[in-house]
Amino acid sequence: xxxxxxxxxxxxxxxxxxxxxxxxxxxxxxxxxxxxxxxxxxxxxxxxxxxxxxxxxxxxxxxxxxxxxxxxxxxxxxxxxxxxxxxxxxxxxxxxxxxxxxxxxxxxxxxxxxxxxxxxxxxxxxxxxxxxxxxxxxxxxxxxxxxxxxxxxxxxxxxxxxxxxxxxxxxxxxxxxxxxxxxxxxxxxxxxxxxxxxxxxxxxxxxxxxxxxxxxxxxxxxxxxxxxxxxxxxxxxxxxxxxxxxxxxxxxxxxxxxxxxxxxxxxxxxxxxxxxxxxxxxxxxxxxxxxxxxxxxxxxxxxxxxxxxxxxxxxxxxxxxxxxxxxxxxxxxxxxxxxxxxxxxxxxxxxxxx
Amino acid sequence: xxxxxxxxxxxxxxxxxxxxxxxxxxxxxxxxxxxxxxxxxxxxxxxxxxxxxxxxxxxxxxxxxxxxxxxxxxxxxxxxxxxxxxxxxxxxxxxxxxxxxxxxxxxxxxxxxxxxxxxxxxxxxxxxxxxxxxxxxxxxxxxxxxxxxxxxxxxxxxxxxxxxxxxxxxxxxxxxxxxxxxxxxxxxxxxxxxxxxxxxxxxxxxxxxxxxxxxxxxxxxxxxxxxxxxxxxxxxxxxxxxxxxxxxxxxxxxxxxxxxxxxxxxxxxxxxxxxxxxxxxxxxxxxxxxxxxxxxxxxxxxxxxxxxxxxxxxxxxxxxxxxxxxxxxxxxxxxxxxx
Numbered sequence: 001x002x003x004x005x006x007x008x009x010x011x012x013x014x015x016x017x018x019x020x021x022x023x024x025x026x027x028x029x030x031x032x033x034x035x036x037x038x039x040x041x042x043x044x045x046x047x048x049x050x051x052x053x054x055x056x057x058x059x060x061x062x063x064x065x066x067x068x069x070x071x072x073x074x075x076x077x078x079x080x081x082x083x084x085x086x087x088x089x090x091x092x093x094x095x096x097x098x099x100x101x102x103x104x105x106x107x108x109x110x111x112x113x114x115x116x117x118x119x120x121x122x123x124x125x126x127x128x129x130x131x132x133x134x135x136x137x138x139x140x141x142x143x144x145x146x147x148x149x150x151x152x153x154x155x156x157x158x159x160x161x162x163x164x165x166x167x168x169x170x171x172x173x174x175x176x177x178x179x180x181x182x183x184x185x186x187x188x189x190x191x192x193x194x195x196x197x198x199x200x201x202x203x204x205x206x207x208x209x210x211x212x213x214x215x216x217x218x219x220x221x222x223x224x225x226x227x228x229x230x231x232x233x234x235x236x237x238x239x240x241x242x243x244x245x246x247x248x249x250x251x252x253x254x255x256x257x258x259x260x261x262x263x264x265x266x267x268x269x270x271x272x273x274x275x276x277x278x279x280x281x282x283x284x285x286x287x288x289x290x291x292x293x294x295x296x297x298x299x300x301x302x303x304x305x306x307x308x309x310x311x312x313x314x315x316x317x318x319x320x321x322x323x324x325x326x327x328x329x330x331x332x333x334x335x336x337x338x339x340x341x342x343x344x345x346x347x348x349x350x351x352x353x354x
Numbered sequence: 355x356x357x358x359x360x361x362x363x364x365x366x367x368x369x370x371x372x373x374x375x376x377x378x379x380x381x382x383x384x385x386x387x388x389x390x391x392x393x394x395x396x397x398x399x400x401x402x403x404x405x406x407x408x409x410x411x412x413x414x415x416x417x418x419x420x421x422x423x424x425x426x427x428x429x430x431x432x433x434x435x436x437x438x439x440x441x442x443x444x445x446x447x448x449x450x451x452x453x454x455x456x457x458x459x460x461x462x463x464x465x466x467x468x469x470x471x472x473x474x475x476x477x478x479x480x481x482x483x484x485x486x487x488x489x490x491x492x493x494x495x496x497x498x499x500x501x502x503x504x505x506x507x508x509x510x511x512x513x514x515x516x517x518x519x520x521x522x523x524x525x526x527x528x529x530x531x532x533x534x535x536x537x538x539x540x541x542x543x544x545x546x547x548x549x550x551x552x553x554x555x556x557x558x559x560x561x562x563x564x565x566x567x568x569x570x571x572x573x574x575x576x577x578x579x580x581x582x583x584x585x586x587x588x589x590x591x592x593x594x595x596x597x598x599x600x601x602x603x604x605x606x607x608x609x610x611x612x613x614x615x616x617x618x619x620x621x622x623x624x625x626x627x628x629x630x631x632x633x634x635x636x637x638x639x640x641x642x643x644x645x646x647x648x649x650x651x652x653x654x655x656x657x658x659x660x661x662x663x664x665x666x667x668x669x670x671x672x673x674x675x676x677x678x679x680x681x682x683x684x685x686x687x688x689x690x691x692x693x
Contacts, residue, residue, distance in 0.1 A: 071588075071591075071592060073588075103594040104594065106593070107592065107593050111592075112592055114588070114589055116585045119584065119585040119586055120589045121586055121589075122586050122590070122603070122608070123586070123683075123684055124611065124681075124682060124683060125603065126683075133593075133599065134593045134594075137593065137594045137595045137599070169683070169684050183593075
């Protein structure tokens, strides 16, 4: 299984890498066995990009996100190597930081916007207090920090004065989500990990938040790792997509290329399952079979039990990344990526086109 | 503002209904105070060899109880309430002839002293215990304390009181077996008097702490664990807040909030339990007189005590209701809509 890292994912030798993740695993010891919810993941994240991490529920996306901040919940075990490259200064080995260094690393360098914005604020504390305590905890200049916070809120189309004096329950879901984004950026981090930030919101609010994220990225030059199960949502936002299946990445590539001509059977099946207005209902297919159990991941290629292209080779050896059409930016962890297009056809509605 | 007025009006209404109901029930009770007193006087007359003069006895009873059997009940009730509101006149105790107000007024500080200290100490100890249990969730200390809390919660406080009295007072003579202060001391601001009060109050206070001990600790433990598992706590940790801030401003505050109303209502429960507790410790507070009044069917005194208990309860709940909005912004009455 570990030979999948022979060809490190996304190993485009661009000099400007901000995060380098190597052979990272997260495991839990459960009564019925050893559960690996992130399985030997290797990926490089480039400075100032928006990378969309897509996968079905339970594919290890959120754990991967937590791993980047070394914030895997107890009793999860995180192993591997995560290196963070600040703009200037020495690379930081995230997993060997001591408690105090980690406390500073989080939010000052890498911030996180969690799944449940509605539940991310202390219900008995005003929003202003949340910003103030965060700034003070990091010994930053309070006045400058609060000014920056006001600026951020205004950019997210919120009225800073009213939001500041409000309590969390007085804000709508969309407002809480935008406030949380502002809170994550108040210490001017370089990376923001967003874990399903729009899951609880309606479609219009989702769209408006993704476009705000994109504006903020352009203005402040931040790297965004956007994790979602919603393929069409990231399509318009991400520069690059990483598709996760069974606790590891199976495909990487520029968003447009992946959507137009996915090179992994799973990605293709996923795109086929996404509802759109052009595909007749009878042509839409859920992916057959069940998603794998983290205690008992199939041998070889983890997708082989559900894959129409699976051969003995897929059972025997776990595929490493192949360069698709000789393009170094496009990687697919499938022995038969060349046949995938023919075997699993799909069409995208025009509005999903990038 | 509207909300406060409405709440106040509800409280007053509740109080009046409770008083009216009890008033009626006492009057209709078979073997009520009038019949009892009449019977006693008839017995006395027969005992001394006289022919009982029913006419005369009725008049005597009427004078001593202040009840005119010929007046309709609602007029009686109106007059009773009028006397209370206008003249603070709760009538006189049938038994001792003293004004009910005076009896209550002298007994009340002692009961309040014991109850408030018992409640405060008990509540604080429970909250600290619950928080520590939650912090060491799943440890031996946690499961051990849970068992102890459940056991203590199941033992009635009066059993605890009797056991404490038997061992700490009679067996080892650490505490006096009854009374409110040393017989030799003059009530007043003197050290001997204060020490005596503390010494005599210690056991009643301890047994008050026992009331519901453990229950609050278990609730606190549950609340703490719930808050510690919440998403906002995870985000607070990611934001790099200090442990002390998270413990006080996040876990502590949010876990104690739901217990607040229970604390105010608990005040009433503790006054109620003082009836038996003060009897056990021979501690002449309100509860002591309640028991006496029950035995003697001294019903003006009973009515007075009932009004006192109901008022304390209603005021406790009212204060809890009105102030909850101040400590928990989610419950504040002037709900602003999202803007």
